[in-house]
Amino acid sequence: MGLEKTENRFADLAGCVPVREPQRQFYFMEEMKKLVAEQEKELGRKLTMHVATFGCQMNAKDSEKLCGILEYIGYQETESEDADFVLYNTCTVRENANTRVYGRVGYLGACKKKKPSMRIALCGCMMQESHVVEKIRKSYRFVDIIFGTHNIYRLAELMYEREQTGKTVVSILQEAEQIVEDLPAVQKYAFKAGVNIMYGCNNFCSYCIVPHVRGRERSREVCEIVKECADLAAHGVKEVMLLGQNVNSYGKNLEHPVSFAELLREVARVEGLERIRFMTPHPKDLSDELIAEIAANPKICKHVHLPLQSGSTEILRKMNRRYTKEQYLDLVARIRKAIPGVAVTTDIIVGFPGETEEDFAETLDVVEKAEYISAYTFIYSKRTGTPAAAMDNQVPEEVANERFQRLLKVVGRVASAQAEKAAGTVATVLVEEKNPESGLLTGRMENNMLVHFPGEEALIGTLVPVCLKECKGFYYFGEIV
Numbered sequence: 133m134g135l136e137k138t139e140n141r142f143a144d145l146a147g148c149v150p151v152r153e154p155q156r157q158f159y160f161m162e163e164m165k166k167l168v169a170e171q172e173k174e175l176g177r178k179l180t181m182h183v184a185t186f187g188c189q190m191n192a193k194d195s196e197k198l199c200g201i202l203e204y205i206g207y208q209e210t211e212s213e214d215a216d217f218v219l220y221n222t223c224t225v226r227e228n229a230n231t232r233v234y235g236r237v238g239y240l241g242a243c244k245k246k247k248p249s250m251r252i253a254l255c256g257c258m259m260q261e262s263h264v265v266e267k268i269r270k271s272y273r274f275v276d277i278i279f280g281t282h283n284i285y286r287l288a289e290l291m292y293e294r295e296q297t298g299k300t301v302v303s304i305l306q307e308a309e310q311i312v313e314d315l316p317a318v319q320k321y322a323f324k325a326g327v328n329i330m331y332g333c334n335n336f337c338s339y340c341i342v343p344h345v346r347g348r349e350r351s352r353e354v355c356e357i358v359k360e361c362a363d364l365a366a367h368g369v370k371e372v373m374l375l376g377q378n379v380n381s382y383g384k385n386l387e388h389p390v391s392f393a394e395l396l397r398e399v400a401r402v403e404g405l406e407r408i409r410f411m412t413p414h415p416k417d418l419s420d421e422l423i424a425e426i427a428a429n430p431k432i433c434k435h436v437h438l439p440l441q442s443g444s445t446e447i448l449r450k451m452n453r454r455y456t457k458e459q460y461l462d463l464v465a466r467i468r469k470a471i472p473g474v475a476v477t478t479d480i481i482v483g484f485p486g487e488t489e490e491d492f493a494e495t496l497d498v499v500e501k502a503e504y505i506s507a508y509t510f511i512y513s514k515r516t517g518t519p520a521a522a523m524d525n526q527v528p529e530e531v532a533n534e535r536f537q538r539l540l541k542v543v544g545r546v547a548s549a550q551a552e553k554a555a556g557t558v559a560t561v562l563v564e565e566k567n568p569e570s571g572l573l574t575g576r577m578e579n580n581m582l583v584h585f586p587g588e589e590a591l592i593g594t595l596v597p598v599c600l601k602e603c604k605g606f607y608y609f610g611e612i613v
């Protein structure tokens with residue numbers, strides 16, 4: 133199936149290229165495999181690849197898919213950036229991520245000068261911005277392939293095009309055309325994995341570039357998600373993290389709408405899976421059904437990441453978050469009541485345009501009241517093309533920096549007080565690794581905190597009960613009980 137005659141984009145491909153996916157990509161992976169094998173023969177060694185990931189869990193998941201394609205083609209992964217094929221999967225959520233990418237691409241250019249057969253590819257969120265692509269085409273002409281967030285599955289095809297034409301290949305789609313499943317992927321960990329449940333975001337928070345670079349919300353079918361989870365569990369995965377920019381709106385655009393709570397229930401039925409996490413819900417529409425499901429289902433981690441962004445109702449309005457300070461605190465209270473012992477974490481931005489000292493004080497107030505166990509804190513970063521970038525009263529850098537320092541102190545104090553409360557109790561942890569220096573095992577608790585404790589390496593990938601002997605603020609030392 134799928135072997136239909138198609139218009140040929142490549143001069144020397146006289147045969148048939150499959151039109152349908154994923155067959156089309158397997159065709160190009162096989163073609164690239166031949167080219168790589170030829171090059172290996174010439175060089176008398178394996179070809180190497182390096183994939184560097186910037187940004188969030190979604191990008192990490194995309195990188196696993198990209199690595200899967202490169203491995204299938206025959207590349208061997210290496211830590212070194214001086215590899216035969218280097219791919220940067222970029223993030224543009226804040227400006228400093230962009231600056232880092234430009235610096236490192238400059239370094240890759242120097243490597244390529246010494247080794248002209250090297251190939252450099254850039255993909256991900258930054259590439260969805262036209263000014264970025266223009267800059268790279270002008271100032272970093274040595275880059276071979278540029279693609280965006282909607283066509284990562286086409287890596288092999290783009291690589292093939294680069295080899296055939298000898299020219300830089302640029303392929304950026306404004307919207308996703310389809311969700312392509314069943315391509316090879318490598319898994320970073322044997323015992324835990326991220327699973328995409330949806331792509332894109334429809335919320336348009338006024339500071340955020342994500343809806344502009346990741347497109348509109350698209351949910352995967354329940355059966356596809358459950359199948360992927362079952363496959364993972366059959367290969368020894370104990371914990372899955374369900375990934376989406378706003379998981380509460382999961383399933384709304386499916387032909388047969390499904391709620392996120394229903395999806396969780398289905399995933400929890402998968403035999404062999406022991407823990408389920410999810411990222412990220414939006415406070416504006418976190419349902420009682422979802423709270424009840426987390427409370428009732430023993431496989432779902434008792435941890436809710438609930439991005440606050442700001443504690444000021446006025447700033448929240450300008451951010452287009454669609455909840456007030458009071459509604460947020462009420463939601464936290466309802467979650468705590470329904471799920472005893474739940475850990476709540478958050479994201480906070482300081483220095484949003486127009487943020488006054490009073491607004492900032494409201495944020496500190498919520499941090500105290502919500503009793504977070506940890507918080508990701510950010511200084512507002514102006515993203516071209518978002519409504520907030522054009523707002524008056526941008527907060528001076530030194531003011532934002534100073535507030536940020538104060539926020540860190542309060543978050544640190546509140547979080548360690550929370551962590552201290554759990555000292556002396558027994559927590560179930562998923563053992564992730566053995567530290568070669570200390571010889572201690574490291575395990576992750578349901579609330580995502582780390583515990584270090586003595587134990588055998590054979591325990592890696594299993595769930596064990598550990599007594600939290602000593603609290604170190606952001607982590608614990610413990611003992612298996």
Ligand code: 5AD
Nearest residue numbers: 339340439479480481510511512513
């Ligand atoms: N500036 C600073 N932080 C931002 N985030 C998103 N956009 C910006 C921005 N322009 C933060 C939000 C979000 C997290 C993933 O990144 O807190 O929840």
Ligand code: SF4
Nearest residue numbers: 333335336337340342
């Ligand atoms: Fe960005 Fe808001 Fe969507 Fe999160 S919910 S990705 S902050 S627009």
